[in-house]
Amino acid sequence: MTAEPPQPAPESTPDHPAPPQQSFEITDTAALRDTFHRVRQEVSKAVVGQDGAVTGVLIGLLTRGHVLLEGVPGVAKTLLVRSISAALSLDAKRVQFTPDLMPGDVTGSLVYDASTGDFAFREGPLFTNLMLADEINRTPPKTQASLLEAMEERQVSVDGVGRQLPDPFLVAATQNPTEYEGTYPLPEAQLDRFLLKVNLALPERGEEIEVIRRHAAGFNPSSLTEAGIRPIAGAEHVLAARKAVWQTTVAPEVIAYIVDIARATRQAPSFQLGVSPRGATALMNSAKAWAWLCGRDFVTPDDVKALSLPALRHRVSLSPEAAMDGVSVDDLLQGILTTVPVPR
Numbered sequence: 518m519t520a521e522p523p524q525p526a527p528e529s530t531p532d533h534p535a536p537p538q539q540s541f542e543i544t545d546t547a548a549l550r551d552t553f554h555r556v557r558q559e560v561s562k563a564v565v566g567q568d569g570a571v572t573g574v575l576i577g578l579l580t581r582g583h584v585l586l587e588g589v590p591g592v593a594k595t596l597l598v599r600s601i602s603a604a605l606s607l608d609a610k611r612v613q614f615t616p617d618l619m620p621g622d623v624t625g626s627l628v629y630d631a632s633t634g635d636f637a638f639r640e641g642p643l644f645t646n647l648m649l650a651d652e653i654n655r656t657p658p659k660t661q662a663s664l665l666e667a668m669e670e671r672q673v674s675v676d677g678v679g680r681q682l683p684d685p686f687l688v689a690a691t692q693n694p695t696e697y698e699g700t701y702p703l704p705e706a707q708l709d710r711f712l713l714k715v716n717l718a719l720p721e722r723g724e725e726i727e728v729i730r731r732h733a734a735g736f737n738p739s740s741l742t743e744a745g746i747r748p749i750a751g752a753e754h755v756l757a758a759r760k761a762v763w764q765t766t767v768a769p770e771v772i773a774y775i776v777d778i779a780r781a782t783r784q785a786p787s788f789q790l791g792v793s794p795r796g797a798t799a800l801m802n803s804a805k806a807w808a809w810l811c812g813r814d815f816v817t818p819d820d821v822k823a824l825s826l827p828a829l830r831h832r833v834s835l836s837p838e839a840a841m842d843g844v845s846v847d848d849l850l851q852g853i854l855t856t857v858p859v860p861r
Contacts, residue, residue, distance in 0.1 A: 546761050552750050553758065553810060559604040562745045563738065564593045565731070566724040572810070573715040573827060574601050574689060578755050579762045579806040582712025582799065583668050583688040585653075585831060592717045594691045596738050598649045605755065606748040607646035607685070614656035620663035624673045625680075638675060643667050646683055646752065650690040654700040661707055664688060668710040685755045705790065705834070712799050713824075714831035758809075765805040766815040770860035774818055775801050778825060781853045787839040788849065796832040803828045818859045826850055 553575060560571050570586060574597070577584040586594045595611065602609035612623060625641030642648060643664075653661065666672065668688055672679045690711070692703075708714075720728060775797050783791030792800075804820040811820070830846050839849070 549754065549758050549761065550810065550812065552754055555749050556601070556604045559746050559749060560597070560600040563600045563736075564597050565727045566720050567593060567597060567717055569827075570594075570597055570715045570717050571601065572807075573713045574598065574687070575810070576803055576806040576824075577687050577689075577712050578605075578685055579759050579809070580712060580802040581671075581685070581759070582802065583690070583710060585708070585711040585714040586689060586691045586717055587694050587714060588691070588717030589693060589719065592719060594717060595649060595651065598647055598689045600746055602647045603746045604749060606751040607755075608683070609647040609649065610642040610645040611649040611651060612642050613651050614653050614660070616655060616657065618656045618660050620660050621675075623660065623663050624667070625675060627676055638678075638680070640680075641673070643673055644680075644682060646685055646687070648686075648688050650688055652692060653690040654692045654703055657701055658704065661701065661703060665707065665710060685752060685759075705832075708831045709793065709795055711831060712803060713827040715827050762802075762806045762809045764814065765809050767801060767805065768815070768860075771804075771816050771818060771821065772801065774857070774860050775804075775821055777857050778821070778829075778853060781857050782829065782833050782850070785849065785853060787836055787844055788833045789836040790832075790834040792829050792832045796829055799832075800824060800828040822854055825854055 556575070557568075557571055564571065573584050573586075576582070586597075588594055598611075599609060601607075612618075621641065623641050624643055625639055627636040628639045629635075630637045650664070653664075666674060667682060667686075670679075671682050671684070671686055673682065674680070688711075692700075694716075719725075778800070779792040779794070779797040782788055785791070800821065801816075803824040804816045807824055808814075808816045808820045826847055829850055833846060833850070835844060835846065835849075
């Protein structure tokens with residue numbers, strides 16, 4: 518995601534803030550889109566840079582997807598998710614994934630109620646709108662797998678009873694790309710459930726100066742209210758925007774372009790595992806959300822290119838030879854994008 522959606526002119530000043538709720542019908546697509554640009558502006562009050570990650574989480578919300586955030590500690594992964602939830606008035610919960618975490622600690626479990634003499638279900642942290650699964654690769658596969666049903670079916674089954682999760686529901690999982698001791702790599706089936714994998718880079722010099730300046734001025738990352746983040750939208754805005762995204766048109770030529778990219782990954786000798794049809798669908802849905810955020814009701818090949826790396830990088834695996842040569846997955850995907858014919 519190299520390009521950014523057009524930013525609307527600020528409609529408020531520190532002395533005269535805009536009201537939390539905008540006065541427009543929820544069916545007003547232009548005003549609804551403007552709301553999400555305002556959400557990005559609110560998040561920037563707490564998070565410096567990381568525009569691609571902010572956009573990735575918003576795209577996940579607009580497409581009923583989930584997002585894997587990868588970056589070294591200290592690049593605002595947790596703060597980013599908390600800020601988005603605050604700006605959208607969504608409930609958010611954080612779970613620190615550790616080696617001793619059990620599936621019931623995430624999904625919830627049956628607890629004996631002495632007053633009734635019966636077992637009652639106690640909801641786990643999955644019952645929220647935005648769940649931050651912090652360092653998801655530090656918990657054993659059994660606990661990792663407890664997320665599969667929730668991510669795919671939007672429900673949790675305990676003792677044979679399925680319980681629906683709130684809507685919207687998004688899992689934002691984080692992992693450290695450099696420290697692998699004591700970790701359990703996510704299997705392909707788990708990775709494939711994430712709509713996007715967004716890499717959070719270290720800030721540029723100017724961005725880092727701004728981060729330190731804010732902290733020197735008393736910025737408290739544990740208090741988003743002090744940071745000035747206001748709730749300017751709600752779950753109903755997410756659901757309405759989701760309907761608008763689904764109505765975004767994808768021409769047959771663009772669909773064929775997406776399929777050609779996916780098939781090229783399966784034929785590339787440097788990839789041991791290529792992109793599945795689910796991955797191609799994820800790329801299409803992500804491109805639709807990106808096009809809508811950019812102000813269009815149709816998808817272009819450039820939209821597909823912009824989302825190809827975050828939508829596909831976690832769905833392929835290198836061949837042993839390519840891994841030994843130190844080849845980058847992103848470089849290989851970029852090479853495929855330059856060779857697949859672009860529809861005109």
